[in-house]
Amino acid sequence: MESPVENYLHDLHAEIVQNRNGTVYTPGGAPSSADPDCFGICLATADGHVYEVGDTRTEFTLQSISKVFSYALALSDLGFDAVDAKVDVEPSGDPFNEISLAAGTGRPDNAMINAGALAVTSLIKGSGGKSAIKRIVRVLSDCAGRELSVNEPIFEAERRHSDRNHALAYLLRSFDIIEDDPTAVLENYLRHCSVRVTCRDLAIMAATLANGGTNPVTGVTALDLAPVERVLSVMMTSGMYDDAGAWLTSVGMPAKSGVGGGTLAVLPGQIGVAVFSPRLDAHGNSVRGVATSQRLSRELELHFVRAARSGRSTIRTSTDITELPSGIRHPEEAAAMLAEHGHRARVIELSGDLLFAGTESTLREVCALSDEVQLVILDLRRVDKVGAVALRMLSALKHSLAAANRELLLIGTEGTATETLADLGPHVRAFDTRSSAVEYAENVLIARYLPALRVQTPVPPADSPALSALAPADAEALAGRMESRACDDGEIVRRVGQRFGGVFFIVSGRISTIVTGPGGERVKLTTLSAGMTFGELALGSDDRQETTEKADGPVQLRVLSAEAIAQLELDDPRLAVEFWKALTRDAYTRVDQYLRETAVRIRD
Structure with missing residues (x-):
């Protein structure tokens, strides 16, 4: 059964694809090979499930998004104090290529602007027989879950038209922020910006950050937790440059954009978001990427303030009614039938909060059930909070189940989540106890698979x-x-x-x-x-x-x-x-x- 999350993303994609505002970045002034109409949306959960719609397998270059991962690698190599001595953690409020250095020290404001990223790149050295750039690409590959590589033509075009960045590198060298050859540092920087990824790769990279540095798909630990925490903090205040304040209020997730058309956002502990669309706004951010992120934040309640509690939501148990019978002693014939067909009714017990993360995991559990499961019973008695996204998604689930001649049932008493979910409509049956819900399910199965049974036959x-x-x-x-x-x-x-x-x-x-x-x-x-x-x-x-x-x-x-x-x-x-x-x-x-x-x- 198709997930309501997938249906939602398809509808969102179909709506936002109509927005054709913005201009496409031309690497080094050369004509762009990017299709301006490409548009992909991908979500990857912190436990490794990926939702994708649109052009999610089209390759593009990371550009400034690579700064996030080079910064994390430098922090892992040298520690916070050594990196902080070269690069500050303050938002600049300036465009990405602004010459924004502290008076007297020459220290860049943060690692997300070009000056800061050049300084960070200079700190990463070769190790274990691998050059600095190979080590950076290795980290990017581990975060993406597949081998990535540099787009050499893009790199060459960027190098030929990178006078401003070259000047920044020499300026940083004059303050001893960069201690090596500025040209070599610039080339390493441009190479990691020119690494090719897809929207799916980007979502898994975001989910790796959401998962504390461990890739949730491959299980590989790409980064340590402490550097990830620092990187996400700087992304929150500085990842979107001179648009950071608007982003923080309207989206509320640590994020990073790239002029290649990619947008990466992270909800720690829960989900990674990636959008690819090459048309850019005046800040260098993807027009559709910003619009999509705003809608996802608002409609899926992903803003960090709203989503702060949703990590508490869990699926406690998922069991068919052969293991959780109602307690009614049925006639022998009916009992045998229920033993054979009881797997067609399943009880899923939830606890915590039903915001996006909890709702998504519940929907995924239901959608993964065998088509033989005809009755889905959600036990909500331990659920504390229900968000608007849960109402929308569970309503969509109800309709999907009904279209397949399947039924959604709820368990809960007055004052629990069931009362809130009453808005799902009169066709969703709600029960005070699990026993009464299972009793209903047993009777449905008896009626379907043993219609000749006379339930009311007297028993002397x-x-x-x-x-x-x-x-x-x-x-x-x-x-x-x-x-x-x-x-x-x-x-x-x-x-x-x-x-x-x-x-x-x-x-x-x-x-x-x-x-x-x-x-x-x-x-x-x-x-x-x-x-x-x-x-x-x-x-x-x-x-x-x-x-x-x-x-x-x-x-x-x-x-x-x-x-x-x-x-x-x-x-x-x-x-x-x-x-x-x-x-x-x-x-x-x-x-x-x-x-x-x-x-x-x-x-x-």
Whole structure:
């Protein structure tokens, strides 16, 4: 099933591609080979999943985006103090090629402007048999997850028309900021700016930064965490040059642009964003890159202020209902069917926040499910906050599932995320408890795969599972001591606090078991159907009923009352012992089921 995130990106791409403003950069004054209409958008999550739309496999040169990674390498090689002695960390508010040096020291304002990047490049030396430029390209390749290379024609064109940068390099040399040959430093700088990448590469490079320096696709640690933290901080204030303030307020992610048409943005711990479109604005930023980033930030709530909590969102468990049954004891035929087809209903338990990161991981989990899964149950009782992006994306998921004859169900009580997600519409069923949601799913599967089953077929006490271990004559003898009772819909059969009143056998209909929640609210715990029993657990609670049992529709019961049980113990002690042994076996079966269910919930 196609992800709502992918659908959203396709729609966004189709809208922004209409914007044809801006001019294409011409390397070194030479005619550009870039197609001005190329446009790609790519998102890579911090765990390595990539979404892409448009021209995401078209190569272009990194240009100034390479400054981010050369700066990180220099910090890793020399440490912060040595690099800070040559390059400051203050925003300049100037264009990328401005001569912006501190009076007296000649120190550039930051590593994102050309002067700072030249200084940084001069600090990177050859090591381990590799030249400085090969080491920089190695880091770029590790961050991208594939071997990258320099576009030599672009490099040559840039070198022939780089007088201003050459002058900057010599000026920096005059202040001893650059201590080596300025021309060699300039060539290394122009070479790493001329490395070829695709939009997909750029997104994975951004995700590597989001993941603290480890490439989330390959697992290779390309950079150490401390330099990544410093680089992202400088990107936030200086990555977009003289447009940094507008970017910070409208997008709110550390970012870097390049005149090759690339835009890279990072939401730490969550996602890397890349856009490729060669048409540039007056600041040297991609027109479509800026517009796309603004829309993504606003509509996916990626601004660092909004997204600060979303890293707390997790998928706790994802389990089919064969491991998390409702607790209803179905007839043998139905139980066998559910064992075979229970994998068609899946419960996904969430916790934390549903902002972009949490919603995206949830959507990915659902979209990766087999087509055989027909009911998707989201347990939202542990979700704290729901963002607007969650409403939009889950609404799209609902429609996608419905189009494939699949259903989305929600679990939660008043005041939880389910209440917020009520805006998804009346066609999304919501349940107070997981048991009631699973019960609904079980009934749907029974109706689909066992339509001939007469769910309401009466189950005489002698045929009930609780008495199944008894000899037929003993079961019939017990049934003969029972009295019949009929209940109307909504009638309270047993109320919490009542003394033990006997063992109740459900012949037909359903009984809802209700408990009092921590806030005093009434919560439906489970549903009992024909063949099941209730009332006996009061014997383990000081002869007091701990739950309320209410008829869910018309119900027929057979009751072995407390008085009848006392008389049985006098008249036929052997049968009384067999009766209690049978109830003990039945109770053990229920406890075993509960323990297996609990083990599933806590195993992760």
